[in-house]
Amino acid sequence: MKVKAANGIARILKAEGVSWISCYPTSHINNAAGEENLPIYMMGEERFGIAVADAYSRVTCGKRIGACTAMAGLNAAGIQMAYGAIAQAWEDSSPVLIMAEGLSRGASRHTHFDIAGALKPVTKWVGEIDRAELVPDYMRRAFTQLRSGRPGPVLLLVPKDLGEYDEAQHPYTPVKGWRTGPDPDDVKAAIGALRAAKDPLIYAGEGVYYSDATAELLRFAELAHVPVLTTLKAKGAFPENHPLSVGVRGSLAAHYLEKCDVLFAIGSSLFPNRFSHAIPDPQKKTIVQCNVDILDINRSYETKHAVIGDAKLTLEALTAELEKQGPKKRTGLTDEISAGRKEHMAKFRPFMESNDKPINPYRVIGDLMKVLDPKASFVTADSGNTRDQTSTVYEAQIPRGHLGWGNVSTLGFSFAGAFSAKLAYPDRQCVNITGDAGVCYMMGSFEAAARYGVGITTLHINNGGYSGYGPGFWGKGHDPYTWKVSDHGSACMASMAGAVGWHAEDVSEPSEIIPALKRAFDENAKGRPAYLEFICSHHPVHGGWVGRE
Numbered sequence: 033m034k035v036k037a038a039n040g041i042a043r044i045l046k047a048e049g050v051s052w053i054s055c056y057p058t059s060h061i062n063n064a065a066g067e068e069n070l071p072i073y074m075m076g077e078e079r080f081g082i083a084v085a086d087a088y089s090r091v092t093c094g095k096r097i098g099a100c101t102a103m104a105g106l107n108a109a110g111i112q113m114a115y116g117a118i119a120q121a122w123e124d125s126s127p128v129l130i131m132a133e134g135l136s137r138g139a140s141r142h143t144h145f146d147i148a149g150a151l152k153p154v155t156k157w158v159g160e161i162d163r164a165e166l167v168p169d170y171m172r173r174a175f176t177q178l179r180s181g182r183p184g185p186v187l188l189l190v191p192k193d194l195g196e197y198d199e200a201q202h203p204y205t206p207v208k209g210w211r212t213g214p215d216p217d218d219v220k221a222a223i224g225a226l227r228a229a230k231d232p233l234i235y236a237g238e239g240v241y242y243s244d245a246t247a248e249l250l251r252f253a254e255l256a257h258v259p260v261l262t263t264l265k266a267k268g269a270f271p272e273n274h275p276l277s278v279g280v281r282g283s284l285a286a287h288y289l290e291k292c293d294v295l296f297a298i299g300s301s302l303f304p305n306r307f308s309h310a311i312p313d314p315q316k317k318t319i320v321q322c323n324v325d326i327l328d329i330n331r332s333y334e335t336k337h338a339v340i341g342d343a344k345l346t347l348e349a350l351t352a353e354l355e356k357q358g359p360k361k362r363t364g365l366t367d368e369i370s371a372g373r374k375e376h377m378a379k380f381r382p383f384m385e386s387n388d389k390p391i392n393p394y395r396v397i398g399d400l401m402k403v404l405d406p407k408a409s410f411v412t413a414d415s416g417n418t419r420d421q422t423s424t425v426y427e428a429q430i431p432r433g434h435l436g437w438g439n440v441s442t443l444g445f446s447f448a449g450a451f452s453a454k455l456a457y458p459d460r461q462c463v464n465i466t467g468d469a470g471v472c473y474m475m476g477s478f479e480a481a482a483r484y485g486v487g488i489t490t491l492h493i494n495n496g497g498y499s500g501y502g503p504g505f506w507g508k509g510h511d512p513y514t515w516k517v518s519d520h521g522s523a524c525m526a527s528m529a530g531a532v533g534w535h536a537e538d539v540s541e542p543s544e545i546i547p548a549l550k551r552a553f554d555e556n557a558k559g560r561p562a563y564l565e566f567i568c569s570h571h572p573v574h575g576g577w578v579g580r581e
């Protein structure tokens with residue numbers, strides 16, 4: 033049976049378990065998806081067309097691949113607009129599939145924009161399909177890249193005029209993806225270093241999520257009886273209410289990072305970026321790094337022991353080896369962590385319980401934690417103080433109970449995170465926390481959330497400006513010319529959300545936070561998104577990163 037190239041792609045996506053694609057017009061693949069009954073989420077512009085697919089891959093840890101299209105070909109406005117979203121997926125190693133129209137034969141003389149050339153630096157692989165019967169080959173290669181090794185975005189360019197191919201002659205079988213196991217000698221050496229340590233620390237990164245190894249991490253950490261710090265991207269990969277958890281940032285995490293003599297990293301690049309720690313005194317520590325990608329070995333610090341392989345297989349091997357060599361006894365550790373956690377929270381608890389007006393932003397997070405079921409929710413926050421404050425005090429108890437970022441975090445992405453989390457986990461209460469700048473980056477796609485009945489709650493912390501930059505708190509501020517926005521009296525974002533079908537409320541009384549959250553969640557349960565705008569104070573305080581200002 034003959035099939036048009038784009039329709040063949042849509043059928044292969046379905047065979048690969050892709051249950052929808054996100055998009056924005058125009059793309060011949062959108063039409064093919066429609067014809068093949070592959071559901072479409074048409075967002076308000078290309079950036080979110082990409083971002084919700086990216087977020088879907090992230091929140092499902094690559095178990096379900098997010099797929100999307102963007103306008104390209106001779107009119108590449110869409111993919112040019114989407115560059116930021118693709119670059120963000122690249123920086124954070126997210127396995128998203130982006131499909132765009134490639135140039136037809138001979139058409140390159142009508143443009144000087146080189147789509148593949150422009151996006152090669154921010155993709156794991158670019159496939160340019162030039163014959164219809166190569167569709168299955170290229171899709172196989174794409175899903176091999178998406179499901180194996182270090183994750184990353186894949187771009188497929190598909191010209192409009194490829195014609196048809198015969199599905200019987202060029203059949204497709206879904207790609208399982210492949211893992212690599214660690215060298216047993218490296219495992220032995222790593223466990224030797226761990227056992228020799230006086231104060232070891234497990235430093236867990238997002239690789240633990242992508243290899244589906246949160247249970248294995250828990251088992252290994254408990255057997256070794258070692259404190260566990262997670263990166264911001266891995267927040268929740270180890271339950272933060274566990275007696276061995278030292279969280280992500282702030283005084284407790286800093287204490288163990290500074291004190292450790294063996295830093296045992298699993299699934300982390302250890303790359304000291306904008307939103308992670310730098311390792312203090314690295315030359316005085318023994319760094320063990322278990323990673324799927326050799327790129328990160330000896331990259332930022334000297335790696336004394338590397339274990340190369342998938343995090344799940346590695347953790348299983350480490351656990352078996354530790355059982356063999358025998359774990360070391362450590363006494364008093366959990367009491368010490370518990371005291372350190374109390375000390376960390378002593379700084380923030382008063383803010384979380386504050387009755388101040390304007391509302392202290394931590395009060396919103398504190399009240400949210402009172403209302404949410406930590407075992408059945410998803411929380412993410414945006415670039416700016418909302419990320420920094422949420423990641424300082426929010427306790428993530430289940431895998432992907434929280435979604436965090438790596439090096440870049442493009443304003444507005446929290447909306448894509450909550451949107452896709454709701455699609456991935458319909459039974460969870462999904463919440464994104466954002467600021468005044470973040471809101472402006474996402475409102476164009478609010479209509480889509482209402483149209484599709486995606487019941488998420490957006491919490492807008494209105495502190496009257498870009499709070500990390502402004503004067504009046506720590507002095508004159510580091511960017512005092514670029515921080516203030518209109519006050520709530522003249523610019524009410526809740527009314528904009530309400531106007532496109534969201535349940536929307538302003539909240540200025542601390543005592544009204546919990547009732548408003550409950551009303552919002554009730555609306556979400558009926559499939560209606562909700563927007564709560566909290567009139568908050570300028571309070572840019574949060575847990576620090578070691579080695580950062």
Ligand SMILES: Cc1ncc(C[n+]2csc(CCOP(=O)(O)OP(=O)(O)O)c2C)c(N)n1
Nearest residue numbers: 415416417442443467468469470497498499
């Ligand atoms: C696309 C993009 N542009 C610029 C930035 C830099 N940036 C980070 S936070 C921020 C301002 C955040 O202000 P707001 O959303 O009001 O949050 P607040 O810190 O006030 O809580 C800016 C401009 C970014 N992260 N992403």
Ligand SMILES: [Mg+2]
Nearest residue numbers: 467468497499
């Ligand atoms: Mg703000």
